[in-house]
Amino acid sequence: MLSGNPPTTRGSSSGPIRTTKPLKRGKACMNCRFLKIKCDGTKPVCGPCRRHPKDDECEYADGPGRSRTKALEDQVSRLEARLQELENPDASTPSVKLHDPYAQYNETQRMSKSPPLYVPAEPTVFVGPLSPFSPTSTSSSLPSGRHWNTFSALEANTELAGSSGHGHSTSPIRQIPSTSPFLGAEEPSVLTIQNLLDTFLPHASEFGFFLHVPGFRASTLKPLSFGHPGRPSPALLSVVYLWGVHLSKSDALLGQEQAFLTRALQHVSTDMLGTHPNRIIHTLQAQILLAYYFFRIGKFLEAKWQTGAVISLALGSGLHKLRSANNPPPATLGLIHDAPQYLDHPQTLLEEGERINGFWSVFVLHKLMSVALEPPLSVCGPLESPGIQVDVPWPLDISQYIDGLFTAEIRGNSTVRSFLGGLPPASHSGDSSAAMLTKASILLHRATHLSAQWSPNMQQREFQAFAAAFQTVHRLIEGFRAQIPQLAGHETGDPTVRTLILTHALADAAIIKLHGIFSYADSSSKQHCLTAARNIMHCGGVNLPEVGYLNPMMGTLWMIACHVFIDEVSRLRSQQPWPETQATPTGNELTEEELMEYLRNGLAYLSLYSEDNVLTRYQLTKVQEAYSAI
Structure with a gap:
């Protein structure tokens, strides 16, 4: 060159x-x-x-x-x-050597007994894992009457609960931009956690909570770090905190509901990949609570998605075969080093009872969501699929497991199929409040599905099969209604009262669903519907404002009862005569004013529970529209 x-x-x-x-x-x-x-x-x-x-x-x-x-x-x-x-x-020799950018931070957290909250100088924050599948906003369907559009982040100076513990979270830490709704704290302060638990736990059973409440509260408040195996899993804690915020009356907490929801979705999406010893049962519980949460705020697609996910988890874990009389092989959860992995054997009767009640909580959730959100012809789901046989015994109340009433000889065999067939149970009769609620949801689901099969153009053979099934379900519902304990004698604040209110209402709604398609042409069916609707409105004589929060399904049941009264008022105003082939009803006829009084009670209940419940507010609007149209 x-x-x-x-x-x-x-x-x-x-x-x-x-x-x-x-x-x-x-x-x-x-x-x-x-x-x-x-x-x-x-x-x-x-x-x-x-x-x-x-x-x-x-x-x-x-x-x-x-x-x-x-x-x-x-x-x-x-x-x-x-x-x-x-x-x-x-x-070759690598030209780039990887290193852990958080090693120093993690070491500091382990060595310090009371670590200060880390707030980096750069516009980034440390939070738990961010799932790419977790939605970042669910405000589109949230009620406008609350501060849904002003969600803010958790305060940067929030104290980490359990900082004196020796364990550490099993979830990895990562950096995300400062636009995240979190500013470093994995949990609220200990005082805030106590307030959230006090707000949610008294009403937890209404939203599918099946764990032992005192034990859950005690483990939550242990001075251990977030994610420590001695505490509930991060997913369950995050969802419980979300519910506490949702039910609170604090504007400051309600302003952070979106942040709590985002954190809950993150952990529910990732906790099954962790090593928490109770990750299966706790994730099951968290997903049930999330499904009811989305149902309550009117996010039906998300509610159905969570319901489907929790059904898959329950069936995949083999919970429907616990204590089976058929001795099925345990469900294989996975393979590690070519060795099958199974759900750990329960250590106590209480732990086994929580798993059994967990499956039935999934079962009830599925039945209620199907009736409320699916067309009548589509209410059947995975739990009714061919080959899915539920053998787990009927649930007991948690206190009964502690008292040792779940003896070794109790076994289950085709539990649901035997109940619908009118056969005696294989072991205990299932007369606990949890079992009664489960049976009521089964009957409502069955009546809804059966009524959808009716067609005036049925062939003779089809009609005979339908009539036989109709009579069987009617007898089951009437026999079951006679077995439900009455509400009289229970304290208003007793959680059993809320369960009994829902159980009675589900059984009465089953009668309405079964007979409603014939109420215009058959006086007997009409009387069955009116009696059931009046029972739903009466609520056993309980003063509802003193009861507290009820299952979100109650709004759907009140709406069903209101439509019975609206239909009857419409018939009376049009003076529609009964067909000559039917006996004209006498004596038990309700006047229009009496019907309107029941209807006003229904509207009052819907209005009472619609203040912070999007679903009930929507149902109240639909009932008002139906009434204005007559």
């Missing part, structure tokens, strides 16, 4: 630049080399580039600066070398 530029002579100011020495090989500009044309080597712009300008400037490899083309060639060479290094890691 020449040591300098070749000497040149210049003609006129506008004349071409000419070389005084012949062009040596390899001195062509980059454009001419690429196009493989003869270059005169004239600088700064050669003849071919001057005569035919191109997008790329005329550049020489030995120019005073590094040409763009040369830079691109060098970059290609580096990438090819890196690709070769990645494809053959054993044959």
Whole structure:
């Protein structure tokens, strides 16, 4: 290569630049080399580039600066070398050495007995894992009457609960932008946690909570870190905190509900990948609570998604075969080193009882969601699929497991199928409040599905099969209603009262669903519907404002009863005569004013529970629209 530029002579100011020495090989500009044309080597712009300008400037490899083309060639060479290094890691020395950017922070957290909350100087924060499948906002369906559009982050100075514990969270920590709704705290302060538990736990059973409440509260308040195996799993804690915020009357907490929801969804999405010893049962509980939460705030698609996920988890874990008389093999949860993994054997009767009650909580959730959100012809779901046989015994109340009433000889065999067939149970009769609620949900689900099968154009054989099934379900409902304990004698604040209110209402709604399709043409069916609707409105004589929160399904049941009264008022106002083939009802007829009084009670109940319940508010609107149309 020449040591300098070749000497040149210049003609006129506008004349071409000419070389005084012949062009040596390899001195062509980059454009001419690429196009493989003869270059005169004239600088700064050669003849071919001057005569035919191109997008790329005329550049020489030995120019005073590094040409763009040369830079691109060098970059290609580096990438090819890196690709070769990645494809053959054993044959080369890595050019990039990875390190843990959080090692120092994690070590500080482990060594310090009372670590200060980490707030980095840069506009980033440390939070738990962010699932790519977790929605970042659910405000589209939230009620406008509350501060849903002003959700803010958890305070940056929130104290980490359980900082004196020796354990640490099993969830990895990562950085996300400062637009995240979290500012470093995995949990609220201990005082806030206590307030959230006091708000939620007295009403927890209404939203599918099946764990032992005192034990859950005690483990939650242990001075251990978030995610420690001695405390509930991060997913369950996060969802319980969310419910506490949702039911609170504090504007400051309600303003952070979206942040709590986002954190709950993150942990529910990732906790099954962790190592918490109770991750299966606690994730099951968390998903049930989330399904009821979405149902209550009117996010039906999310509610159905969570319901489907929790059904899959329950069936996949083999909970429907616990204490089976058929001795099925345990469900395989996975393989580690080619060895099958199973759900750990319960250590106590209480732990086994929680698993049994957990499955039935999933079962009740499925039945209620199906009736409330699915078309009547589509209410059957995975739990009714061929090959799914529920053998688990009927649930007991948690206190009964503690008292040792769940004896070793209790076994289950085709529990649901035997109940619907009118067969005696294989072991205990299932007369606990939890079992009664389960049976009531089964009957409502069955009546809804059966009534959808009716068609006036049925063939004779189809009609006979329908009539037989109709009579069987009617007898089951009437026999079951006679077995439900009455509400009289229970304290208003007793959680059993709320369970009994829902159980009675479900059984009465089953009668309405079964007979409603014939109430216009058959006086007997009409009387069955009116009696059941009045029972739903009476609520056993309990003063509802003193009862507290009820299961979100109650709004649907009140709406069903209200429509019975609206239909009857409409018939009376139109003076629609009964068919001559039917006996004209006498004596038990309700006047329009009596019907309106029951209807006003129903509207009052819906209005009472619609203040912070989007679903009930929507149902109240639909009932008002139906009434205004008659």
